[in-house]
Amino acid sequence: MRTAAHRHGILTAGGALPLVGHSGRLLRDPLGFLAECRRTGDLVRIHVGPKRAVLVCRTDLARAVLVEQAQHFEKGGIIFEHLRPISGNGLFTVDRANHLHDRRLIQPVFTRPAIARYVPVMSEEAHRLSAAFRHRATVDVKAETRMATIRILIRSIFPTARPEQVKRFLTLLDIVFAGVYARIAVPIAAAHRLPLPHNRRFQQALALAWATAGDIVAEARAGSGRSADATGFLPAFMRARPGGSGPGFTDAQLRDQVMSLLLAGAENAATVVALACHHLAHAPRHERLLHAEVDEVLTGEAIGAEDVGRLPRTTRIVTEILRMYPPVWALDRRAQQAVSLGAYRLPAGTDVVISPYLFHHDPALFPDPERFDPDRWDREDMPETARDAFLPFGAGSRKCLGDNFGMAEATVLLATLARSWRLRPAPASRVRVLAHAPLTVKSLQMTADPRVGQEP
Structure with a gap:
């Protein structure tokens, strides 16, 4: 039988273990795990303990979630659920x-x-x-x-x-x-x-x-x-x-x-x-x-x-x-209804994770991304895609x-x-x-x- 991941054309990140999924990797080396996911696909399914989420690895899809199709997504998911107890209904976690x-x-x-x-x-x-x-x-x-x-x-x-x-x-x-x-x-x-x-x-x-x-x-x-x-x-x-x-x-x-x-x-x-x-x-x-x-x-x-x-x-x-160290290195949203994201169809209730760190360290967007280079922000030829990816x-x-x-x-x-x-x-x-x-x-x-x- 085909899994939900295959039905929606979304691959699952490697290294998941029974029961805990990718939790061990997220505890040991979360930033390295993100880089590996980027090489897996545009959207990548991750398992965090018993929870499931989809990691967005393409900037135009992230922009769709945050801006262009934001009405279809509410703040929610694994990250949000654990931030709410420490910030209550402050502006960062208040509902729509x-x-x-x-x-x-x-x-x-x-x-x-x-x-x-x-x-x-x-x-x-x-x-x-x-x-x-x-x-x-x-x-x-x-x-x-x-x-x-x-x-x-x-x-x-x-x-x-x-x-x-x-x-x-x-x-x-x-x-x-x-x-x-x-x-x-x-x-x-x-x-x-x-x-x-x-x-x-x-x-x-x-x-x-x-x-x-x-x-x-x-x-x-x-x-x-x-x-x-x-x-x-x-x-x-x-x-x-x-x-x-x-x-x-x-x-x-x-x-x-x-x-x-x-x-x-x-x-x-x-x-x-x-x-x-x-x-x-x-x-x-x-x-x-x-x-x-x-x-x-x-x-x-x-x-x-x-x-x-x-x-x-x-x-x-x-x-x-x-760019190198975005304080909010991951954020999440929850699909409020079935929604198309690029070529993918996400069921209602899908948790979507977006990582600014992942995009900020993408060499296709920021050449030599591990190098400290303030001059990159003074160049007129910086592509708009890179500026859009700065989150x-x-x-x-x-x-x-x-x-x-x-x-x-x-x-x-x-x-x-x-x-x-x-x-x-x-x-x-x-x-x-x-x-x-x-x-x-x-x-x-x-x-x-x-x-x-x-x-x-």
Whole structure:
């Protein structure tokens, strides 16, 4: 008898084992597994424990799912089902019925003019980060940049948040992110309910994160959150009304939005900046050009909103790191009805996985994809297919609203560090990329050498 995979012309990825399917491969080497799938077919069936999904390996088909035929697909699938418990009904995981309402409430906060108001916070925290480095000292750049990005994010959400709330989220992130990915790769609920130490740590960390988000909302309600001049994302969310009237967010919905912002934004810019520092240490030409740009543009002590747009080389470096290491390295959708995807027919209920990492590392789209090459983003001859395949923030109506905030934040942090320091790999250090809930690195040890005459 022909299998469903054959009936629909979709091949199954190799190496599946009874009961667990491809879970072992997704735990050991998920990024290598993706590359192998690309060589298998345009659509590839994968088995994740008892779950089944179809991995999209062609960019035009991914665009069809995310943009052109998005009305036939809803957020859903293995990844989504395990992200919902950690972000509730925040904008990233809210269902289609409520998405447009919530997006209209949130979108004004993330316009470019609105984000410009937060650049001084980014610049202040970037200067604080740079000033903490010491001559010839070894520093964990990833840990330090993450501390900076969490401070930026919490100050932007609610400026009077307490320092202990910042520290609390720092201690919870690794546990939550690792636990979420373990549940995605091995979606067997019974295994994650066992009274084992790692399961208990995850549940305790998640409960504490939710409690902290709730505390921030309660403090905002009790304070100046309703004031017309109160700053921060959260007070703006409290004041927002679609069309100037109608229902706003409840406290529970505000807590979900805070949780989504913290989990989505706390790790990503830190990883991008840390990996940019790592690659620049091995690319002297790009490092020299970056230093020349920041020396010319950054004449004052603080970086202003207008300066961000005058740092094109810095921005290209950030863009190239996002290509090489997209934080959201896989996302999923669920077909709401039987739908044709290219030459393939997918039954209703089919889970579809799209991997930005897979496309960003396709040599047919990005020649020599493992090479750090910021110049590729300054070429007029870059094909439109490659630009369409660049999906670090997703695409379509569910594209991440925080993309401009994240780009500005990473640009400010990188430019501030480059202004004062040359960072070099510490002896015996190595970079270990982790494909957890976001793509990240555990640590990145580097030695700080002050640039002559540019000490912070």
